[in-house]
Structure formats: structure tokens, C-alpha cells
Amino acid sequence: MNEALRAVLVGCGGITGAWFDALKSMPGVSVVGLVDLQIEAAERRQAEYQLTAARVGTDLNEMLRALQPDVVFDCTIPAARVSVVLSALRHGCHVLSEKPLAPSMADGRRLLRAAEKSGRLFAVMQNRRFDGRIRAVRDFLSREEIGGVTTVNSDFYLGPHFGGFREQMRHVLLLDMAIHSFDQARLLSGGDAVAVYCREWNPAGSWYGHGASAVAIFEMSNGIVYTYRGSWSAEGLPTTWECDWRIIGSRGTVTWNGNNEIRAQKTAGEAGFIRPVDDVTVTLPPQAESSGHALCIAEFLHGVRAGKTPETICTDNIKSLAMVFAAIKSAQTGRRVSIKI
Secondary structure (H helix, E strand, O other), X not given: OOOOEEEEEEOOOOOHHHHHHHHOOOOOEEEEEEEOOOHHHHHHHHHHOOOOOOEEEOOHHXXXXXXXXXXXXXXXXXXXXXXXXXXXXXXXXXXXEOOOOOOOHHHHHHHHHHHHHHOOOEEEOOHHHHOHHHHHHHHHHHOXXXXXEEEEEEEEEOOOOOOHHHHHOOOHHHHHOHHHHHHHHHHHHOOOEEEEEEEEEOOOOOOOOOOOEEEEEEEEOOOOEEEEEEEOOOOOOOOOOOXXXXXXXXXXXXXXXXXXXXXXXXXXXXXXXXXXXXEEOOOOOOOOOOOHHXXXXXXXXXXXXXOOOOOOEHHHHHHHHHHHHHHHHHHHHOOOEEOOO
């Protein structure tokens, strides 16, 4: 059996619970170091997940020099992304980071250049695209039982009271959450965004300081139109965190509620004011709700071992990041914005 890959995880905040839950039952990887600016946070995770052999510290560069790990899991806040990823790449480590890839497009391009120069993999945690249910929808669409896809719509309506920095964050919905939906839309549509028009606002009664709601229309590279409607200030009748989806084809429609309800209908005749339709079964795979974090991490680690490109490699994921910043620019200018990497 191949020797386990040695990993250092940096940034031991709340988001890392999903990472550690995935890693604790994952063979072939050993967490040998935990880094956080607050040593207490690293020590709490060390004790909680019984990582007694793992070293804890506050200085990432010192940890990397001492341990020389194979991979770095970057779970820091976006503002720290550039320095953490650059440090890891300089030390010869492969990197899987939390989203977003970078806090700006310029920073994203800088990290892509650094990853290319280093010869190491730099990928991003986009756990929602690994959900078994969205994979089932994607596979159904690929068979063209409802014809070619023309339109993809997603709705995201929740009312989370986070407290803390998010409630004063500018472009909070677009910047902190919408990248998941935009990345899912790329997976389902099979295209990349080429232009967007976006309207952002903060509705009356919002407990956020800025931009808790947005509507965006994306033109995709394959002629599909993708629309996004969302709010983090919408209480009652919530969607799932995975969105509520409607995908329209030339001969039918499929809907997915972001949970276990997938429905599809296709045309069954050529006569009538409203053409007749038949129900179509979309089969969910076993363990459809498997952890997206676990599957994303496992695919990344397989890429490291086998020299293969992970699905969420930085050179692809920057296309999802570009959708976010183009939508923000459109919201600021009130104009349609072309999307370029």
C-alpha cells in the first residue's frame, strides 16, 4: 500500500468541521500539522479529533519547513488565501483550499501563475458539485431525454442570522455564497459564462448591512441562459442551501429541489394547444447524499497520487470566480458585463 500523504491544515475555524469529519475516515492521508493564528483554535481541533500526533502552531512557514508535508488544506478566510497558497506552493505542497479561490480576479490570476510555475496542484473546495443528486441531474441531462438544454434557473432563498462579519459584509450574498450556485450552474449547463446582467439590493427588514439579495442573468458559452435569484434575507418557505432548480430542454423539463425530489417530464406528442407529456424517472444513485467534502477531498488526493487533474483545479474554478466578480461589477454599474478570465 502506498504511504499515506502527509497534510497540514491551516485555519481551524468552524468550517473545518466538515473537513475533519471527512478526513477522519479517509485512508491514505494523515494530518500531521494544524495551524491557526489563535493557537487555542488549533488545540481544540487537535483534541476534538484526537490528532495527538499532529503538531500545532501559529506560523505556517515554520510548520511547512519543519514537517515538509505533501499537501496543505487551506481553510482560512479569503483575505488570507493568497499568502497561504503562495507559501504552500513555495514549499512544494499541493493545495486544496476553501472557496473562493481568491479575493479578487487579479489575485486569482496570480495564484494560477504560481501554481503553474510550481508544478503542484491547486484546487478549490466546491463540495456542492459532488452531491450525488446534482450528479444524477447532470447525467440525466447528458442523455438528452428532454432534448438539448436551453435554460437553467436557480432560486436560493434563506434567512440565516449569522451574526459577526457577514452581516456587515459588502456584496454578502454574491461574494460569500453565490459562487456555489454559479459553479453548480456551470456543471449542469456544460457551459461557461460569457456575460451577465445583475441587480443587487438590500430589502426592507434585512438584518444585513449590504446586498443581501440579487438577481442575475448569465449568457453561457453554449447559448444557454442561466438565471439566478437569491436572498439571505428571506424568512419562511426556504429553499435548500443547494438551490431549487428548473432546467428546460427543447423537449421537456427537469426540476430538482436541492434535496431528494427530482422530477422530469418530456413531450409525448405533436398535437394540442399544450402538448401532452410523460413523466420520466431520474434515478438517484446509492448514497446520493454522500459528503461533498469527502468526495472533493478524495478526488484531489487521487489527483496528487496519480498525477491527474482534479475537477476543481484552479484553472477551471476561476471561471466560477469570474462569474461572481462580473455579477458584482454589473450590480455596481447597472450594465451588462462581459466575462473574461
